[in-house]
Amino acid sequence: xxxxxxxxxxxxxxxxxxxxxxxxxxxxxxxxxxxxxxxxxxxxxxxxxxxxxxxxxxxxxxxxxxxxxxxxxxxxxxxxxxxxxxxxxxxxxxxxxxxxxxxxxxxxxxxxxxxxxxxxxxxxxxxxxxxxxxxxxxxxxxxxxxxxxxxxxxxxxxxxxxxxxxxxxxxxxxxxxxxxxxxxxxxxxxxxxxxxxxxxxxxxxxxxxxx
Amino acid sequence: xxxxxxxxxxxxxxxxxxxxxxxxxxxxxxxxxxxxxxxxxxxxxxxxxxxxxxxxxxxxxxxxxxxxxxxxxxxxxxxxxxxxxxxxxxxxxxxxxxxxxxxxxxxxxxxxxxxxxxxxxxxxxxxxxxxxxxxxxxxxxxxxxxxxxxxxxxxxxxxxxxxxxxxxxxxxxxxxxxxxxxxxxxxxxxxxxxxxxxxxxxxxxxxxxxx
DNA sequence: CGCAATTTTGCAGCCAGTGCAAATTTGCAT
DNA sequence: ATGCAAATTTGCACTGGCTGCAAAATTGCG
Numbered sequence: 001x002x003x004x005x006x007x008x009x010x011x012x013x014x015x016x017x018x019x020x021x022x023x024x025x026x027x028x029x030x031x032x033x034x035x036x037x038x039x040x041x042x043x044x045x046x047x048x049x050x051x052x053x054x055x056x057x058x059x060x061x062x063x064x065x066x067x068x069x070x071x072x073x074x075x076x077x078x079x080x081x082x083x084x085x086x087x088x089x090x091x092x093x094x095x096x097x098x099x100x101x102x103x104x105x106x107x108x109x110x111x112x113x114x115x116x117x118x119x120x121x122x123x124x125x126x127x128x129x130x131x132x133x134x135x136x137x138x139x140x141x142x143x144x145x146x147x148x149x150x151x152x153x154x155x156x157x158x159x160x161x162x163x164x165x166x167x168x169x170x171x172x173x174x175x176x177x178x179x180x181x182x183x184x185x186x187x188x189x190x191x192x193x194x195x196x197x198x199x200x201x202x203x204x205x206x207x208x209x210x211x
Numbered sequence: 212x213x214x215x216x217x218x219x220x221x222x223x224x225x226x227x228x229x230x231x232x233x234x235x236x237x238x239x240x241x242x243x244x245x246x247x248x249x250x251x252x253x254x255x256x257x258x259x260x261x262x263x264x265x266x267x268x269x270x271x272x273x274x275x276x277x278x279x280x281x282x283x284x285x286x287x288x289x290x291x292x293x294x295x296x297x298x299x300x301x302x303x304x305x306x307x308x309x310x311x312x313x314x315x316x317x318x319x320x321x322x323x324x325x326x327x328x329x330x331x332x333x334x335x336x337x338x339x340x341x342x343x344x345x346x347x348x349x350x351x352x353x354x355x356x357x358x359x360x361x362x363x364x365x366x367x368x369x370x371x372x373x374x375x376x377x378x379x380x381x382x383x384x385x386x387x388x389x390x391x392x393x394x395x396x397x398x399x400x401x402x403x404x405x406x407x408x409x410x411x412x413x414x415x416x417x418x419x420x421x422x
Numbered sequence: 423c424g425c426a427a428t429t430t431t432g433c434a435g436c437c438a439g440t441g442c443a444a445a446t447t448t449g450c451a452t
Numbered sequence: 453a454t455g456c457a458a459a460t461t462t463g464c465a466c467t468g469g470c471t472g473c474a475a476a477a478t479t480g481c482g
Contacts, residue, residue, distance in 0.1 A: 132343030
């Protein structure tokens with residue numbers, strides 16, 4: 001399937017849409033980092049991105065969404081990785097591997113993420129919304145985990161264990177990220193990540209290092 | 212009105228403030244349950260509560276906050292209970308006990324909570340915000356857990372284990388509540404709650420019942 | 423009762439967010 | 453290339469969320 005040389009995806013239309021989306025996000029983050037989120041209007045963002053204010057709302061349902069809707073693609077990739085995991089792995093191990101792989105990817109782009117994190121740190125309001133969105137993704141993750149474990153019966157509602165594992169996994173990643181953000185220069189992120197999952201696998205016995 | 216004997220707290224001024232606050236919350240929840248959140252304006256809420264629209268914003272920073280800011284007092288009580296827990300309990304056990312006690316309390320009021328849950332179910336937007344607020348409380352909980360475990364040194368930043376335990380504990384409660392909401396008539400909430408914590412204590416080994 | 427502090431309210435106004443229809447751009451078949 | 457259909461962008465008008473400010477009402481206290 002390679003007939004097209006550099007066409008990574010779709011037609012010109014779709015590419016332009018993605019470009020506009022990215023331009024809006026970047027403009028919003030940069031303006032917010034400089035002037036503070038509350039002092040950045042939709043009009044300013046749109047102008048910096050070269051579109052009309054009305055167009056902004058064709059891409060985001062609210063002004064805040066431009067700062068909040070970032071992890072959507074990551075979460076889809078994690079779901080695929082969980083489904084593709086070798087069946088010898090326990091559910092917790094499969095999830096651990098899938099998340100580790102995705103996080104290694106994200107660590108590349110690093111720069112935009114750092115700026116974005118700074119913006120969120122300055123507005124608890126947005127931070128809270130972001131956390132909420134991350135957690136809301138669990139439902140989809142729980143579905144995938146339940147599907148992987150079950151023999152094939154398409155259960156309409158994931159069982160308690162799958163829901164718990166999805167939620168705890170997402171929470172573990174968030175804690176690892178937050179902890180690492182505070183001590184960015186002291187620790188390697190992946191070390192923090194694996195320490196967190198070691199704690200979980202051991203049943204959270206106590207503050208002692210489980211290794 | 213002359214008897215000051217039943218004055219549970221403060222003067223008339225403070226009581227009236229609490230009354231207004233409660234009236235706004237109740238009016239908002241009832242109106243939202245009936246007409247849908249998006250069809251309930253601040254004007255309607257204020258009118259039902261018997262105050263002016265402007266006054267609404269003296270109590271809540273945004274319209275959505277009236278649906279989102281409910282668990283604040285619960286979380287303070289849980290923190291106190293964790294600090295008061297006997298030191299023979301492991302951190303996970305102490306947290307489990309504190310949360311179980313608080314949840315038993317909340318189950319009494321049941322009625323308003325059920326209505327409120329229904330409203331949130333109808334608006335993913337608010338559900339996400341609520342989850343975010345719950346999770347944001349963890350920082351305070353992590354402080355308390357770290358303080359309980361440490362010999363006395365007031366660390367400025369809770370250690371990784373305390374943060375993880377606080378976050379996972381809050382997540383576990385949320386999962387238990389959500390799971391129970393779906394099967395409200397089949398299961399007793401406390402059974403779900405303890406099953407979740409059994410999974411955690413066992414290190415999430417697999418979907419099999421750990422009991 | 424009268425004074426000081428607090429709370430409520432109305433008002434004027436900015437900005438977020440939406441529906442609609444016209445204008446513009448893109449994909450594609452001819 | 454050219455014209456047509458579909459998708460996208462844009463302007464416009466309008467509702468409603470949200471804020472600052474100062475006047476009016478309410479409460480606490482001597």
